[in-house]
Amino acid sequence: MSRPDDPTVRLGRLDQAHVWHPFTQMAEWVHSEPLVIAAGEREFLIDTEGNRYIDGVSSLWCNLHGHRRPEIDEAIRVQLGRIAHSTLLGLASPPSIELAERLVGLAPGGLTRVFYSDSGATAVEIALKMAFQYWRQCDPPRPEKTRFVHLAEAYHGDTLGAVSVGGMDLFHALYRPLLFETIEAPAPYCYRCPLDTRPETCDQACAAAMEKILADRADETAAVIIEPLVQGAAGMITHPPGYLRRVADACRRHDVLLICDEVATGFGRTGRMFACEHEDVRPDLLCLAKGISGGYLPLAATLATDRIHAAFLGEHAEHRTFFHGHTYTGNALACAAGLASLDIFESDAVLDRIRDLERALAEGLAPVAALPHVGQVRQRGVMVGIELVADTDTREPYPPGIRMGARACEAAVRRGVWVRPLGDVVVLMPPYCTSDASLARILDAVRDGIAEATTP
Ligand SMILES: Cc1ncc(COP(=O)(O)O)c(C=O)c1O
Structure with a gap:
């Protein structure tokens, strides 16, 4: 983002001037560069610049079968x-x-x-x-x-x-x-x-x-x-x-x-x-x-x-x-x-697909669980929470001001995967249409994002 007449810059500025976002510290938001999502396709969100991000949390847990699903x-x-x-x-x-x-x-x-x-x-x-x-x-x-x-x-x-x-x-x-x-x-x-x-x-x-x-x-x-x-x-x-x-x-x-x-x-x-x-x-x-x-x-x-x-x-x-x-x-x-x-x-026998995703997530999360600052990986079906802690032996949390969960997610977003934390818990909840290749990308981005954020 550079030129002020660029449509993305203009939209971002207008957003920061007028839109009050939920669960968002607006003092931070106005200094950020908002991702403006203009389109979607299957498990992908597409911003105003045409960049694609995998929607790793199903647009806050609601999208089931992907974006622009022809039947819907x-x-x-x-x-x-x-x-x-x-x-x-x-x-x-x-x-x-x-x-x-x-x-x-x-x-x-x-x-x-x-x-x-x-x-x-x-x-x-x-x-x-x-x-x-x-x-x-x-x-x-x-x-x-x-x-x-x-x-x-x-x-x-x-x-x-x-x-x-x-x-x-x-x-x-x-x-x-x-x-x-x-x-x-x-x-x-x-x-x-x-x-x-x-x-x-x-x-x-x-x-x-x-x-x-x-x-x-x-x-x-x-x-x-x-x-x-x-x-x-x-x-x-x-x-x-x-x-x-x-x-x-x-x-x-x-x-x-x-x-x-x-x-x-x-x-x-x-x-x-x-x-x-x-x-x-x-x-x-x-x-x-x-x-x-x-x-x-x-x-x-x-x-x-x-x-x-x-x-x-x-x-x-x-x-x-x-x-x-x-x-x-x-x-x-x-x-x-x-x-x-x-x-x-x-x-589409979606419940069968969910079982496949569940298995693939469980396998792919094993290396994430082994990271030095991952306290616990919790999974039920395709709902996943990865709890980050300052010390895995004592389970001591990070001080909230460090925003460790947010930092790990920001690092994953830089790798093309949109995820959003709950405190220091990184959440995954991919849409059911997520391909095997996209799931692998989610897991890689989250593993590398957590490693990047938690490495001193
Ligand atoms: C279990 C549960 N109940 C209720 C709600 C509130 O739903 P809404 O945001 O649509 O009001 C949520 C939202 O995350 C939820 O997880």
């Missing part, structure tokens, strides 16, 4: 020839009906009702409000069940309800005065066990802690909300096998609803369509977003059981209605994209 492009075009959007408040629309039927068919058993919204955070807000209202309207009503249990280090989005059930101090602590009270259970984070136990001998003390919370406080608890199997934003914390099953069983035993937030884990990321399937768990409420539209358009859904839905039925004047909605709820273009994305899962 075409489905949106066809829908555009009919109508882009009509409201679901008082009207129905074919794509939202058909997608609801497909989602119900794919989701864990018992989830029969689909409430649309447009982001992961709204899907979570809706689940929380439904759970709260359910206990006021079930038969007999249990209005004292108002509390939510969540995990430490949980992330469920950035709206205030979702932040209330969040557990990441860096993102959430400032907003505490605005939040409702919750009950926090220890995270099953074996690498940094909050209970100071060892996975070989602890018999899942974290699950026992959750069971005790529910045994003691079920009377006041509406629901447990959990990211099943992988706590994504916390740094791809992978839960030990059986943990989710124990939480689900405890919820059933104590008559507490279970909300599974599969915004990140849904649509194949963990190797099954939904993470709950690994432990045969059937939640009462399921939150979906990100990949639901193939990563094309903002769409989310909260799925509920008949039991939940029935508690909202009644005479008009009883006011049992779920008083919630968003303008773009069930947007026709987004639902058409979602249907085309589900078709690709079938036509």
